[in-house]
Amino acid sequence: MRHLLDFQGWTRGQVESLLDTARVMAEVLERPVKRVPALRGFTVATVFFEPSTRTRLSFELAARRMSADVVSFAAQASSLQKGESYKDTLLTLEAMGIDAYVIRADAAGVPHQAARWVKGVVVNGGDGRRAHPTQALLDAYTLLEALGSLEGKKIAIVGDILHSRVARSNVELLPLLGAEVWVAGPPTLLPQRLPGARLTPHLDEALAEADAVMVLRLQKERMEAGLIHLQDYIAHYQVTERRLRKAKPHALLLHPGPMNRDVELEGTLADSERSLVNRQVHNGVAVRMAVLYHLLVGREG
Amino acid sequence: MLLIKNVTLVDALGERGPADVLIGEGRILSLSGGEAERILDGKGLLLAPGFLDLHAHLREPGQEVKEDLASGLLAAVRGGYTDIVSMPNTTPPVDTPEAVRALRKKAQALGLARLHPAAALTQGQEGKALTEAGLLKEAGASLLTDDGRTNEDTGVLAAGLLGAAVFGLPVAVHAEDTSLRRGGVTNDGPLADLLGLPGNPPEAEAARIARDLEVLRYAVRRSQKKPHLHIQHLSTKRGLELVREAKRAGLPVTAEATPHHLTLTEEALRSFDPLFKVAPPLRTQEDVEALIEGLLEGTLDALATDHAPHTQAEKEMDLLRAPFGIPSLEVAFPLLYTELHLKRGFPLKRLVELFTDGPRNILGLKPIHLEEGAEANLVLLDPKEGPVDPRGFASKAKFSPWAGWTLGGWPVLTLVEGRVVYQALE
Numbered sequence: 001m002r003h004l005l006d007f008q009g010w011t012r013g014q015v016e017s018l019l020d021t022a023r024v025m026a027e028v029l030e031r032p033v034k035r036v037p038a039l040r041g042f043t044v045a046t047v048f049f050e051p052s053t054r055t056r057l058s059f060e061l062a063a064r065r066m067s068a069d070v071v072s073f074a075a076q077a078s079s080l081q082k083g084e085s086y087k088d089t090l091l092t093l094e095a096m097g098i099d100a101y102v103i104r105a106d107a108a109g110v111p112h113q114a115a116r117w118v119k120g121v122v123v124n125g126g127d128g129r130r131a132h133p134t135q136a137l138l139d140a141y142t143l144l145e146a147l148g149s150l151e152g153k154k155i156a157i158v159g160d161i162l163h164s165r166v167a168r169s170n171v172e173l174l175p176l177l178g179a180e181v182w183v184a185g186p187p188t189l190l191p192q193r194l195p196g197a198r199l200t201p202h203l204d205e206a207l208a209e210a211d212a213v214m215v216l217r218l219q220k221e222r223m224e225a226g227l228i229h230l231q232d233y234i235a236h237y238q239v240t241e242r243r244l245r246k247a248k249p250h251a252l253l254l255h256p257g258p259m260n261r262d263v264e265l266e267g268t269l270a271d272s273e274r275s276l277v278n279r280q281v282h283n284g285v286a287v288r289m290a291v292l293y294h295l296l297v298g299r300e301g
Numbered sequence: 302m303l304l305i306k307n308v309t310l311v312d313a314l315g316e317r318g319p320a321d322v323l324i325g326e327g328r329i330l331s332l333s334g335g336e337a338e339r340i341l342d343g344k345g346l347l348l349a350p351g352f353l354d355l356h357a358h359l360r361e362p363g364q365e366v367k368e369d370l371a372s373g374l375l376a377a378v379r380g381g382y383t384d385i386v387s388m389p390n391t392t393p394p395v396d397t398p399e400a401v402r403a404l405r406k407k408a409q410a411l412g413l414a415r416l417h418p419a420a421a422l423t424q425g426q427e428g429k430a431l432t433e434a435g436l437l438k439e440a441g442a443s444l445l446t447d448d449g450r451t452n453e454d455t456g457v458l459a460a461g462l463l464g465a466a467v468f469g470l471p472v473a474v475h476a477e478d479t480s481l482r483r484g485g486v487t488n489d490g491p492l493a494d495l496l497g498l499p500g501n502p503p504e505a506e507a508a509r510i511a512r513d514l515e516v517l518r519y520a521v522r523r524s525q526k527k528p529h530l531h532i533q534h535l536s537t538k539r540g541l542e543l544v545r546e547a548k549r550a551g552l553p554v555t556a557e558a559t560p561h562h563l564t565l566t567e568e569a570l571r572s573f574d575p576l577f578k579v580a581p582p583l584r585t586q587e588d589v590e591a592l593i594e595g596l597l598e599g600t601l602d603a604l605a606t607d608h609a610p611h612t613q614a615e616k617e618m619d620l621l622r623a624p625f626g627i628p629s630l631e632v633a634f635p636l637l638y639t640e641l642h643l644k645r646g647f648p649l650k651r652l653v654e655l656f657t658d659g660p661r662n663i664l665g666l667k668p669i670h671l672e673e674g675a676e677a678n679l680v681l682l683d684p685k686e687g688p689v690d691p692r693g694f695a696s697k698a699k700f701s702p703w704a705g706w707t708l709g710g711w712p713v714l715t716l717v718e719g720r721v722v723y724q725a726l727e
Contacts, residue, residue, distance in 0.1 A: 085614045085617050085618065086617060086618060086619065087614075087617040088614075105619060106621070107619030107620055107621040107622065108496060108497040108498050108573065108619075108620060108621075109496070109498075109573025109619060109620050110573075110619045112572070112573040113573055113574070113617075113619070127497075128497055128498075128619075128621070129497030129498070129499075130496060130497030130498075131497065162494070165497060168495075168497055191491075191494030191495075192490060192491050192494050193491040193494060193495075194494060194495065195495065225483075
């Protein structure tokens with residue numbers, strides 16, 4: 001693979017190979033000196049056209065753990081509105097000798113556009129509603145760590161599916177590993193169709209016999225746009241202790257963060273032992289190390 | 302005097318010839334030769350009446366960085382257009398008789414394609430207070446439209462239709478229900494969901510057309526004069542069906558389609574390239590087929606470009622921020638000649654009619670047929686194939702979704718009132 005934009009066209013073998021590398025990287029992170037020279041001499045730029053501290057830190061840490069040089073560029077949405085061109089920004093960075101660009105944007109497709117413009121490799125750090133492939137990879141890694149295999153496992157994704165890049169990437173990735181994916185949310189927040197997933201407006205149907213439940217963050221904008229009513233959402237779509245009884249005993253709980261406690265998820269559940277939320281964040285660094293390694297070094301081998 | 306020998310004639314009446322067309326005094330003097338200072342060999346070429354575009358954005362005044370009258374009207378004659386309707390959504394909008402006169406005067410001085418400015422239906426295109434239909438007509442406005450905006454207030458649209466009817470002005474509408482469209486940038490459906498792009502539903506077009514047709518029905522009932530509603534850039538099968546039913550019921554409605562809605566589909570958005578971002582959006586193959594059927598059967602009356610130039614930098618933004626629009630004056634005919642006529646057998650006679658008499662009828666202009674005495678507004682077309690190269694466009698917008706496509710039917714000579722305004726003959 002040349003870039004990581006989404007999982008269109010990926011094979012199970014490619015995913016497994018990447019996750020194998022992530023396991024090696026996870027071991028590195030257990031060492032007293034958490035640094036290897038794998039990317040010495042390479043320069044990674046985090047180019048965030050949309051603010052996101054957590055994802056940016058995770059990528060920057062991943063690059064530094066492999067001895068890459070890291071620069072970060074944060075554009076204000078306002079300067080884009082003024083007509084500053086993405087292309088100019090990227091070509092300016094290219095002139096400085098960047099090898100890999102981690103790109104985050106509020107519009108779908110910006111990393112795809114970037115991949116046409118720059119010579120370096122592009123990692124999608126989240127683009128609009130389209131994709132957040134490293135989040136899906138770290139989710140898959142975390143699930144595999146807990147379940148051993150995803151073959152035949154039922155994973156439910158709950159919430160605002162329509163506007164969620166995390167949901168889209170998981171729906172592309174998890175079936176590649178043998179999982180059965182269900183997505184559930186209010187009708188105004190459900191797509192018409194997503195290849196790879198079963199769609200339902202009924203939460204209980206998605207939760208039934210699920211091995212793991214991924215809860216998405218509910219954005220305030222959806223309420224302001226009149227797409228949902230908050231109390232109605234809480235009444236029908238909040239993942240609670242009681243509702244989770246529909247799922248398999250000890251079904252696992254994931255959330256890409258940041259959480260709205262007691263909105264999409266009953267607050268106490270987030271801290272329960274079935275919650276993998278902190279594991280997801282922890283694994284994010286190893287997974288992102290594996291992605292950068294594969295793109296920058298792996299393709300030469 | 303100019304003599305074009307052995308040329309095949311094509312107009313709404315059909316193909317015929319070869320003829321030796323003698324042109325002088327701004328007219329076709331003879332179809333059987335004569336003495337001339339300049340003689341061109343027209344063997345293998347097609348001679349057609351000059352095209353009329355009902356829907357071009359020439360961006361003057363206010364956004365000359367995207368296009369101006371000089372670049373836009375030169376692009377027009379390079380595309381075989383001798384007559385152009387410019388849209389009034391400029392900065393400021395063309396909503397006064399003075400603004401219409403100023404545009405016409407400047408265009409006349411350029412001596413390229415003839416400009417027939419459209420004027421705004423409402424002041425500032427704000428959809429509230431009507432403009433002065435009668436005075437705008439006297440100043441030379443060809444139609445009234447708030448194009449780009451969608452006339453949310455039903456009562457204002459009704460009053461506008463009644464007012465325009467008195468002066469014989471068509472009212473053209475951009476048919477999209479904005480509250481259903483929301484922030485949609487591509488056709489709403491499974492592909493939009495997959496790509497994570499906000500969708501613009503086909504029903505947003507149909508819902509607005511259905512409303513506008515009811516408003517037209519009302520205006521017909523209330524008016525002594527015949528109102529005329531023209532629906533711009535139709536993009537959906539359902540919208541077409543509504544127009545077809547209305548025409549069968551005898552309502553005075555006309556409609557146009559664009560080159561991009563006939564040759565591209567939503568699949569182009571898989572590239573996430575804002576070059577393909579248009580309003581209304583590119584639809585499905587099923588919609589394309591319906592539109593082509595609509596052109597054949599006459600539900601659609603005209604082909605119109607919706608030529609919408611922007612700067613390169615604007616089109617290098619993301620899909621949410623980049624502006625809507627494609628520049629197409631210079632490729633419209635070769636594109637449809639190749640994709641519809643050559644590849645699908647669409648009758649050439651009907652195709653030419655959709656570029657000439659179709660739009661002329663909508664503006665109440667007389668048809669132009671290639672016969673002795675006809676005005677010499679003509680275009681000579683070369684069936685020889687060549688690539689689309691936007692770097693060579695006269696338009697300031699030097700990009701195209703059809704870049705690299707191989708097309709035939711390129712204009713090689715354009716005459717306005719007998720004057721050569723463009724030539725690319727070797």
